[in-house]
Amino acid sequence: MMNKQVVIGCRICKDFYEITNGFIQIPNHLLLLTAYEPPDLDMLFYNNHTCTLCEQTLYITPMLYQFFVEFTLKPFDVTVHETSIGIKDSTNEGEMDLNEKEFYIKGVNTSRDLLTNDNDLSLLSDVMEEFNYKSWIISVDTLD
Numbered sequence: 671m672m673n674k675q676v677v678i679g680c681r682i683c684k685d686f687y688e689i690t691n692g693f694i695q696i697p698n699h700l701l702l703l704t705a706y707e708p709p710d711l712d713m714l715f716y717n718n719h720t721c722t723l724c725e726q727t728l729y730i731t732p733m734l735y736q737f738f739v740e741f742t743l744k745p746f747d748v749t750v751h752e753t754s755i756g757i758k759d760s761t762n763e764g765e766m767d768l769n770e771k772e773f774y775i776k777g778v779n780t781s782r783d784l785l786t787n788d789n790d791l792s793l794l795s796d797v798m799e800e801f802n803y804k805s806w807i808i809s810v811d812t813l814d
């Protein structure tokens with residue numbers, strides 16, 4: 671069993687501090703990305719996630735919580751980008767376009783069915799309906 675973590679970050683602050691990189695020093699105690707391991711998810715659900723820089727809050731809805739709990743048990747990693755969601759494991763990689771809600775496999779030797787299934791993609795699609803991916807960065811990835 672691979673160890674997974676949920677990583678949440680504020681996209682607005684990340685973009686801002688990347689653009690102004692070199693002009694503004696971020697104090698060490700302020701983090702752009704916060705990692706939550708599976709035992710932390712109940713507390714995350716209870717407390718929500720607040721950006722340490724701009725103090726906007728990501729409210730963890732029951733569906734977002736379900737997504738975190740289920741996807742920390744999957745063999746693949748998920749990254750939510752601004753217009754798409756990337757899914758990959760050690761050999762297969764795919765991407766769901768958030769406008770078209772279509773899933774595309776990347777590369778010649780990859781298989782959608784080995785990577786994921788309709789239930790995963792349908793949950794992802796539902797979660798994105800109520801998650802503001804323009805404001806937040808989210809990934810579920812494998813701990814090194």
Ligand SMILES: [Zn+2]
Pocket residue numbers: 680681682683684721722723724725726
């Ligand atoms: Zn922020």
